[in-house]
Amino acid sequence: MDESAAPGATGSHEPGARGIARFARPVLIAASVVAVVCIALLVIIFLLDTFNATVYSVGGNDIHDNTQESRDIRGLYDGARAGSIFFLVAALLAAAAAGWMLYRGRKPGGDTDGEDVHFEDLGQ
Template sequence: MESSETPTPGQPDSGQPEGNNPAPVQHSRLVRYARPALITGAVVAVVCLVLLVIIFLLDSFNATVYSVGGKNISDATEEARQIRDLYLGARIGGIVVLIVSVLAAAAAAVVLVRDQRKTGDSDGGEDLGFDDLAGS
């Protein structure tokens, strides 16, 4: 049995092209990918922060072990330079990926907030009480 309602071209599920207004289609595509981008960006940022903390601890440990023999990690010797540069690539890569992931998460958050304000849905859904959640 078919519905007697005639969908209008502006409705998202009407199956008809949007016509002269491509902006809502682009916006809905952004919103569709914003939540996964936000989650991915946040997770990658946390992993990068943990990686950078581990690298900092390893650098500190190497500098401490090197200086136990009375040497200074800031010396201009080849051995001191190698110890200072040991984790340089991982440190730079971690910082770059951290910045990119934070920017991606921030952009996704902006898209989600703009969509939420546009739709007027301030809390993201209907209000449920404890009895509704408990299944009573």
């Protein structure tokens, strides 16, 4: 079996793939997915809060009253909202750090190794 068939089998590393920087792309992808899920969760919570307030006010009550029932309805999704905001901020910070690492580790002049690539070359 030829050991050189697998990339990196000889122990040599690419200049941009050293240390923690090799995890930047997966972290960027995962953080983007988590951020999208958190934003979707916040939208769903907003819609549920609006629906609950509308249903509560149908009977002539006001959601901003100082009653125990209205306080319970207002605080129904506080934990989910706080957790979603926390994970959204953490995901945005992780995505920013990963993006910075990818930007810092890029090769100047692109990945063409000095070759001129033209539009005609892409069709082959």
